[in-house]
Amino acid sequence: MCTGGRAKSLGVALLFLSTIAFLCNILLFFPGGKAIDNINHLSQEVWYFGGILGSGFLMLLPANMFLDLKYNDCCGCCGIKSCGKRFAMFSSVIFAVIGFLGAGYSFIISLTSIRKGPKCLMDNNEWGYPFHNGDYLNDKSLWSKCRGPENVISWNLNLFSILLVIAVIQIVLCAIQVVNGLLGTVSINCCKVG
Incomplete structure (x- = not known):
């Protein structure tokens, strides 16, 4: 399979993962699966939009680029078709x-x-973070x-564990495309991208 075909497969995977990350982040706005009456009772990290921004929207840029890469030759480069394909592969990096x-x-x-753990209603009827340094994970x-x-x-x-795993998979897939794109840039004459 050529580098453009690999990129398309990576694009499909990234698109799927970004959709799941987006949905997970939205679900975090409903702690315990229920609507909350005061938005100040949500954990700070929910408002940083890690799943919506990082693994979601920012991941749509490379995913869409990778999906179209197989057919992209950047209109050639001064009439030299492989030069345009080289540029397309390099831009994928x-x-x-x-x-x-x-x-x-x-x-x-x-x-x-x-x-850090979630923000919740504690014994003293105040909202806060009762856990320290992940101690609740072991006990x-x-x-x-x-x-x-x-x-x-x-x-x-x-x-957040699902978002963590998705982020790791996305990091690996993007790293694969960096290698794939560099190989495609260097050896475009050996393998047709289209």
């Missing part, structure tokens, strides 16, 4: 780096949120520090 940065942003937000008895919303800990933990 730039878009892959943009996707890499977006997924990295989502990864950092998700990891921070998992370690489930600490979960009783959160009185509400119901199931907020498992809800946030599951959704």
Whole structure:
């Protein structure tokens, strides 16, 4: 399979993953699966839009570029067809780096949120972060520090974990396209992109 065909496969995968990331981030606005009456009761990391911005919209740029790469020759370059294909493959590297940065942003937000834990109603009837340095991950008895919303800990933990895994997969796929794009740029004469 040529480098343009590989890029198309990566584009389809990135498009699918960005859709899931987008949906996960939206679900985080409903802690425990329920609507919340005060937006100040949401965790800070939900508002950083790691799944919507990083793994979502920013990932749409490389995904769409990769989908069309197989047929893109940038109109040739001064009438030399392979030169235009080389430019198209090189531009895919730039878009892959943009996707890499977006997924990295989502990864950092998700990891921070998992370690910090969700914002919840604590025993003193105040909203805050009762956990420290991920201590609740190893000791489930600490979960009783959160009185509400119901199931907020498992809800946030599951959704941010999904976003974390998606970000890692997207980082790997973008790294693959960087290598793929560089190989396509260098060896475009050996393999037709179209």
